[in-house]
Amino acid sequence: MAIERYNPRDTEPRWRKVWDDKKLFETDNDDPRPKYYVLEMFPYPSGRVHMGHVRNYAMGDVIARYKRARGFNVLHPMGWDAFGMPAENAAMQNKVHPKDWTYHNIDAMRGQLKSMGLSLDWSREFATCDVDYYHRQQHLFLDFLDKDLVYRKQSKVNWDPVDQTVLANEQVIDGCGWRSGAPVEQRELTQWFFKITDFSQELLEALDDLDQWPEKVRLMQKNWIGRSEGLHMRWQIVPETSPSDNGSLEVYTTRPDTLFGASFMAIAADHPLALKAAEKNPDLAAFCDACRRMGTSVATLETAEKEGFDTGIKVRHPFDPDWLLPVYVANFVLMDYGTGAIFGCPSGDQRDLDFANKYGLPVTAVVMPEGGDAASFQITEEAYVDDGVMINSQFLDGMTPKDAFDEVARRLEAADIDGQPQARRETNYRLRDWGISRQRYWGCPIPVVHCNDCGVVPVAKADLPVQLPDDIDFEKPGNPLDRHPTWRDVACPKCGGEARRETDTMDTFVDSSWYFARFTAPWQDTPTDPAAADGWLPVDQYIGGIEHAILHLLYSRFFTRAMRIAGHVDVKEPFKGLFTQGMVVHETYKGSAGWLTPAEVRVDEHEGHRRAFRLDTGDEVEIGSIEKMSKSKKNVVDPDDIIASYGADTARFFMLSDSPPERDVIWTESGVEGAHRFVQRVWRLLGEAAPALLEIDAKPAKEGDAVAISRAAHKTLKAVGEDLEKLAFNKAVARMHELVNTLSGPLSDAAAGKNDAATLAALKDAVSILISIMAPMTPHLSEECNSVIGGSTLVAETPWPEFDIDLVTEDTVSLPVQINGKKRGELTIARDADQLTVEQAVLMLPFVQAALSGNTPRKIIVVPQRIVNVVV
């Protein structure tokens, strides 16, 4: 009987409606079953869903459906990271209101996501630009203010000249804005900061417990936090050389052991001592100005010479009052790390060595490799930075650098200047506080008012939300809120006098730092319902791109701690499990007139040669490198087109096949067709056999010919369960192919009426298993197949089947037999055969006897159920 081709355009919407009508994926917070919270990073509503989204959400949906089948109460929500620059750019270019643009995009993308058949709880959906959401975010801001986790300070900030806004350090990539790509400038502005540095140590330590995070992400965060242990020490300034009565220069060093190799001091151009000295020295003042002007972009940093200017000030060595060292202003010393001053030890640091060589400063080796000759060991062009033995360092000679560190610390802690110890141990972090002020319209308003008399006055919670005005003007660059007097000018909440609103809005990374908590009770009129949040959090499995390894994930970890202090949650970490998926990449095609989309090109493959031609003109085009799908290279494939021609199940299945999920996946037309072939094949095999299986009760075979069918099905069931637990989707896909290959013969026989009752019962059991294990990946197909073989309940409501332990273990095993470590044959023997039995059986094998030629083997190694190795 011929079966019609599977038509996803018909079946997929039909099954989605069945799920929706039954509200299968709406989650009840009071459900008594164990919870499982699976979350994919919510999308920015750019207008269209792209293949990266499809991959991300396909993975999340497999986990959600699998865990649901395993009996968990699964929370799987979706929302929109909806504030941000593109909406304002669209407003400026197309005269459309950011709000209209954003909500229009959300509607379009929601429709696309729904066509994927994702098991999402849409009843919890929200966008971060919803007044209801940013209202609660303002509430959080006020709580953080109250708990002293937010402050305002004037600071040098990263200014993006294109977006005309401030960027956080994390948002500056290679000296350019993370969004605009423009070289970042430095400006002095008064900004709001979150005190993420209060948690430096905790954020660092807790990384060790995040054992379900990729090692790589933990390492990146560790490096970003950048803890270093060193000594904060004071050097006495020689009074007659100093412009002020400031008695000492404070430096921070991680290498106090190299103290006897010191040859100069270097301070930042903004260091108070430099400013003081520059007052009387115009040349120095000019040098400091030059330092300040550079240091804006990485490009200049990399090419810039290490330069210094001798201030004429001298300091005394702590262990030798006659030893005076010059103080330089140097362009490579940063004011905002440590104390803004260092001592230079040329022999132990390449940069210091270059500096010393340039300015003719002494170079004394203080560490040499183990076993070296102290008398002849010299440093000239290359600094020695490795471990070794101390030399030329008086009481430190012969020690290891580590012991020398401790010895110097001990002595200087005990020494004193003016009743204060000369040094103290100090830990420093690279992590800076998070500047969140953005001079933009389309963001969450910061709920404070600036009063001429009272200063900064927080808006009362009862007066929230501070809502964005709708009537705005994008004709001029800069922040429209600044130019909106009726919104901006208000009465002071405290004194009633003239005041103005804060016109800066929050960094959009604030919005995404707590949305996962909001999903647990999005209806709540406070930021969270603490009971609900504590019940659901942490997120059991979070999935998204590696590009958020630092920014979003670190901010969210900070937010969770801050929210805990404010009483909104009682967990420490937001994400228990993290998975970073790879990108979707595609070949590029370049014709004479520029890049071409895959849809405009036909690729021929013959005898290993691939050539591409334009569909319209037939001209040959160049096949370029495989790159991340991007509009600029035009190597994009629209998910809508794929779903329209192959169906959502095919798109999902392909995204999970082949490549391991953490690696990039190459989108190929032939790959999609392969996935579609699988869908069609399953449908055809099951459809043809369905009449024979309809009235049969499923029963796995324990003996007879059909046992092979049952073994294959139950082994696959076991393996797929293990693969899905490990998120090894590609392996699970391979096993499904294997099972279908095994079942194809018996299914064809069943369709032809050639099978006995026991075989049909085993086949029905196997088919039911196949339908269940495919369901997380191809949910529509599974429902359709299930219904044609007479299934009475929805697959989406069917528990994950249990494998039969007897069927996954074989009675006999086939052992490879090696001679001197090379495989020469096989031995089939009882699974539980003991060592002696195996040895005797092996010695009977003809090829073993041939190899021995009458001698006794030197050794026989038997690894039970694994391998036998005969050593002759």
Next chain:
RNA sequence: GCCCCUGUGGCGGAACUGGUAGACGCGUUGGAUUCAAAAUCCAAUUUCUUCGGAAGUGUCGGUUCGAGUCCGACCGGGGGCACCA
């Protein structure tokens, strides 16, 4: 510069704690079916081979009865951080 990851057929990739290298898919080749095509099905597909075998997981060495897996050195590819004292 520092830190991390990675290297397996024509391609994407399998191979659990050292134990049958190349599962599964893609591509290719041959065949069946067809008036023909699409679709489908069957077979072959690491290399060399005197058809007995031999070699083979970036290169060179080591440990082991046995190494893709462990150790050392080197080479290639990718990523992160980067005047951080």
